[in-house]
Amino acid sequence: MILIADSGSTKTSWAVIAPNDVKLITTPGINPAVHHSHVIESVIQSELLPALGTYKNKIDLVAFYGAGCNTYGCKILSDILQSVFNCEIGCNSDLTGSAIATIGKDEGIVSILGTGSNSGLFINGNLKEHVPSLGYILGDEGSGSYLGKQLLSDFFKRQMPHNLAVDFKDFYDPVESEVINAVYRNTKPNKYLASFVPFIVSKISTEYCHKLVKSSFNHFFERNICSYTDYQNYPLSFTGSVAFGFSSILHDTAEEFGMKIIHILQNPIEGMIQYYKQQL
Incomplete structure (x- = not known):
């Protein structure tokens, strides 16, 4: 079984993927850049494990994608998850999670438009270029x-x-x-x-x-998307509530910049489930 997570500071969406079953779980957010180790451990022990039930001893892989998951954050998370599940642990950024959810191992520019924004150029599932968000x-x-x-x-x-x-x-x-x-x-x-x-x-x-x-979307394209090498040669994918809620305006903006959007997902966990189902 595979346990995947899409996490932010306020909410974490989990999914246990078995050959013929998917179990969805929601817990408080886990962000190693914001939360201390004892807070993360508490969420896993008191919120996640009880919800997993009998599945908790059958996990072969944990794939965690979230905010604050840089090298330091992933080290903290991996150590905690390893001690709990004693299995293979994968940890990466929420941006990489959005790429997995939308384009898998294909190529394209993937963006998050939610509370904050972020973007990256992915080739074969790997982040090749990144224009920093720089925060609010x-x-x-x-x-x-x-x-x-x-x-x-x-x-x-x-x-x-x-x-x-x-x-x-x-x-x-x-x-x-x-x-x-x-x-x-x-x-x-x-x-x-x-x-x-x-x-x-x-x-x-x-x-x-x-x-x-x-105007907000124009600024996002001008200051982020247009900074990528040969940006018009790549398809666009988006995740996040703002991208989803204003999708028609987002499509119009992309067309004005000579680009095409191929995916808009409100919740990355939906696409991540489909991707990891294929790994079983």
Whole structure:
């Protein structure tokens, strides 16, 4: 049996893949760049293992893909997982997980558009070029945090159309001091900023919200996708809630940049299951 994981800071999606069965499990997030070892161990021991039941002694491979899974993070995770399952352990980034989910061992530019954004050029399943995300302050173009940041700025600086500003105030009743505190002092400002995306979704038929998303995607392509060598020669794949929720605008943007999107998945675990089923 194979146990796979797609993990972020708030949620981890697991799947146990047997020849004739797939068991889905959700636990709190595991991010070795954010969580201490004892927190990771607690999630595995108290959340994952009870949900696995009798499967926990039948795992032959654990394939973990997640945020914070650089060389250091993977060492932490691999040691913990090895001690629990005593089997082959694989660990890699959430970006590589998105590549596995969408293109497998083929070639293409794979991107994540969720709370944050990321991208990479993959050849034969290996990351060949990477334009860094740089996070919600210096980058994350096209992401939920990027959209939320612009939305809040437009509201307070009176750049939002009046009727939308009234609706936004009724929906969230934002207070400047509270927003400043949440963005500059809280521990998860990117997630706070992304929490305003549902308003954009609800108003996407308006010219303002459509332009806001379109401009954000244009910036993502200009500052990320167009930086890859011969970028127009590669197909595009996306994962993430923002990519999925605004897929029609994303397709239009790709066409304007002379590119074609072949996959958009909201949840990478769906494609990862299909990939690993073929490994049994």
